[in-house]
Amino acid sequence: MPNRPDIRDVEVIAPNFKRRLSGVTSTIIQLVPVQNKLGQKVATLGPGLPDTLPKLRWRDLLSLWTPPPGRKARIWHARRNVEMLAGLVMRDLLRMKLKLVFTSASQRRHTGWTKCLISRMDAVIATSAKTASYLEVPCTVIMHGIDTERFSPPADKAAAKAALGLDPARKYVGCFGRIRHQKGTDLFVDAMIALLPERPDWSAIIAGRATAKHVEFEAELKEKVRDAGLDKRILFVGEHTNIHEWYRTLDLFVAPQRWEGFGLTPLEAMATGVPVVATDVGAFSELIVTGEGETGLLIPADSLSSIAQAAASLMNDTARRNAVGSQGRRHIASRFTIENEARRVAAVYRRTLEA
Template structure:
């Protein structure tokens, strides 16, 4: 692939963003990166370096990168992980004309090596004000966005659920890796308490069970069996992304139960699909959710509070549908992919 010098048609300045994904496995960081990168490629001649390249953006290999050494015009090197910052710092020291950008979603104090690397960046993006507060350097907040055309309400939610063959008429879901950090156990505890009272609902847990979490998952299954709810609390395991998107469309209610998150993309994915939302105050939940309007916020690590908040929605699916519609509108207004791409592009332009 021959990479030409791109033109930013909005500002007339020459830019070439290199979107890096130097990671061996697919992760939430990869997912958010993949979604926004094609939008950036519509504005700049952006290229993707690394694995899991999405459609809609040019791919860059090591040979392409080598040919850009000693170029006269600047390249944007956009990192989202420590190893990507390290490579960027080294390449810049060796003569690549790089402007280094780092996006941070972490809501915790950074290690010394991360702090050292952050100080060598030319610009810092934080995905929330909370993430920004841990950086100790100036940053610009650009929240994640979601593709509201892909994550969209179904034409007929009842028919979408019926195609599963599961009992009842409605689904309540909790998506993400099955582990304590995601609060899957809180969801199971709340469902064991609530589902006997609401026979029209089935609960669905969609997410990977890694080998080191097999014992955790087995304990959840024991709790489900003890409650006699094996047919009404379903753990699907990891699914292809298209099937995950379809599962969002089958949900009447979504429970975001994380104990700790950087952002929590499933929040806006579920809202975009029109599911009512009950969320712990983790990640970007307090930024995303208009409490009591587009969702309900509950304390972290509190299964009882989660159950209390979910009860009224399980009791009244029409109320849940109305909340879901308001949630989707909030995503369209505040958390679109176009808004995220525009925020990132504005940061890029400050570096030319």
């Protein structure tokens, strides 16, 4: 049964006006339970969300003229243009008791329409310093966090591999996320075709879904793998809700994106104690430590040779992989927990309501 909260008890509404799973949807799914655990009284609204989350009905919006007890307004926390627009209609046209907060993860120049919407928000959050540089309004930088209990190293990596039907004796390099050109899945495949023949103890895992628009792209990659005779060693395992268990099978993670808004996968890998090779896009340069205390390697975007060279350097050095993986876990636990993200977001809510 859906989790239906009483609207009178809800102080923050997190709308999700997109049915298909996306990075924004994933953020809501992970953050809202932590916010409620910390006493923030957050409910969601819209499709594409699990029934375990507190979820309002559309008719509950009719109650937004009345604020919750002890408050002058509720927070409407938008993450997309359409959600900002809905908040503006309710606040400015219908005069509902709302304060509007917007989180931006985009790293490109905004259209005039988006700028107009953002300028009408009561508060703006940027998910990275790079994102903040594209905003023309004051904002608070709050980087995404990770559930470090869910994403954690396995007690026994060989057992973790066996539990998912993998060979416990093999080492695995992974690339997780949606399968498409923007995500660089083809670069990962080409790098593995070049590297695996000389490393018979390694295999590769590609976890994620290709949407209808990108099915042909995925099919071409699978055909390329078959032609290389590596279809038993470069595995397309599809999309999984237990993705944290797949991270626990990995000995190396590669994030080969050509473009990214933020990008959670390096955080998830590091939290699981897996060393990372990532392109310098999105927030990756703000997430990954290079040099002393390194948690991974940063490489230029859209460079097959750079991906292959960086991956090979870690595949060939077990001691370095282990050290980088351990340092990554400590880095995430100290700076990027989801509880810290939730507390910092709550501080923005508080300041906005008090303004």
